[in-house]
Amino acid sequence: MGLKKVKALGLCSGGLDSILAALVLRRQGIYVQWVAFETPFFSAEKAQNTASKNNIPLIVKDITDRYIPMLKNPRCGYGQGMNPCLDCHALMFRIAGEMMAETGSDFIFSGEVLGQRPMSQTKSGMRYVEKHSGYDGYILRPLSARCLPETRIEKEGLVDRELLYGLTGRSRKPQIALAEEFGVAHYPAPAGGCLLTDKGYASRLKDFLAHQADWTRADLELLKHGRHLRVNASVKLIVGRNQADNEAILAYYRQESDVLIRMASHPGPVGLIPHGAPEETVRWAASVCAGYSKAPAGQSAELTAHAPDGGQRIQVAPIPNEQVQPLMIP
Numbered sequence: 001m002g003l004k005k006v007k008a009l010g011l012c013s014g015g016l017d018s019i020l021a022a023l024v025l026r027r028q029g030i031y032v033q034w035v036a037f038e039t040p041f042f043s044a045e046k047a048q049n050t051a052s053k054n055n056i057p058l059i060v061k062d063i064t065d066r067y068i069p070m071l072k073n074p075r076c077g078y079g080q081g082m083n084p085c086l087d088c089h090a091l092m093f094r095i096a097g098e099m100m101a102e103t104g105s106d107f108i109f110s111g112e113v114l115g116q117r118p119m120s121q122t123k124s125g126m127r128y129v130e131k132h133s134g135y136d137g138y139i140l141r142p143l144s145a146r147c148l149p150e151t152r153i154e155k156e157g158l159v160d161r162e163l164l165y166g167l168t169g170r171s172r173k174p175q176i177a178l179a180e181e182f183g184v185a186h187y188p189a190p191a192g193g194c195l196l197t198d199k200g201y202a203s204r205l206k207d208f209l210a211h212q213a214d215w216t217r218a219d220l221e222l223l224k225h226g227r228h229l230r231v232n233a234s235v236k237l238i239v240g241r242n243q244a245d246n247e248a249i250l251a252y253y254r255q256e257s258d259v260l261i262r263m264a265s266h267p268g269p270v271g272l273i274p275h276g277a278p279e280e281t282v283r284w285a286a287s288v289c290a291g292y293s294k295a296p297a298g299q300s301a302e303l304t305a306h307a308p309d310g311g312q313r314i315q316v317a318p319i320p321n322e323q324v325q326p327l328m329i330p
């Protein structure tokens with residue numbers, strides 16, 4: 001009977017570092033597979049492309065339900081936007097750790113490189129993540145392992161530390177050299193793609209979390225589209241800026257709870273009041289939408305408003321854009 005093959009489950013971002021970390025382990029005869037997580041803030045698309053190009057099995061898992069409670073109150077706070085990178089990593093390692101049993105994995109790993117990014121890739125950041133993941137001792141960073149304290153995984157001989165790397169710092173040169181050594185010719189541009197680091201999305205998300213205790217996926221998706229105006233503590237108006245916004249608003253409109261406003265007399269934006277509003281607020285919202293339409297200033301415009309209890313036609317005078325500017329969530 002042969003020795004049991006060591007198995008490892010890696011967090012995959014889809015970038016070059018993920019690929020190299022997996023190949024470094026594979027070269028030691030370790031069976032590697034990946035997991036990539038999805039929420040409305042980041043997708044697994046890049047990881048899916050990378051996995052199929054490099055022939056590495058990938059599990060994609062939506063973690064939104066567990067992500068939001070963490071996002072509302074991250075222990076270590078946020079980066080420049082609403083990105084709770086340290087607690088995000090800790091949660092991802094926690095969920096990957098929980099998946100070790102079902103995937104038959106002996107440990108989990110990532111392509112993180114010490115000192116490559118502020119916050120989560122410092123020595124103390126990496127240590128924080130290990131401690132708060134619940135899987136301290138089961139996490140390996142093959143690209144920087146030789147600069148980090150020896151892990152239980154190495155001590156127990158599951159991995160040969162001598163065959164791991166000690167990369168540090170922001171330079172990409174060592175990774176590019178390693179990619180050549182491994183014959184990796186195609187890989188996506190590094191990082192990017194997390195909406196929580198986007199200032200505009202972050203301020204809309206912050207406003208949303210401050211005003212609404214519950215969330216639906218549509219609420220989070222709608223934060224990506226249109227102008228958002230905070231009318232009062234319980235009412236927000238979303239107005240499309242272009243065709244793509246209008247289509248997205250229509251796609252996420254929920255007939256059973258929202259008010260949908262559309263221009264009838266002139267071309268113009270689609271407006272949405274998620275979770276509804278009183279009649280006079282709907283009229284006011286229609287005037288705002290008309291202000292962003294092709295209706296000439298000073299003339300009345302006709303719109304339709306569909307609320308859960310029925311539709312109506314509304315005649316309003318357009319409100320000039322400047323007047324509603326102070327309500328805009330940047």
Ligand code: SF4
Pocket residue numbers: 042083084085086088089120194195196197
């Ligand atoms: S950038 Fe986004 S996905 Fe990446 S660690 Fe930070 S919060 Fe998580």
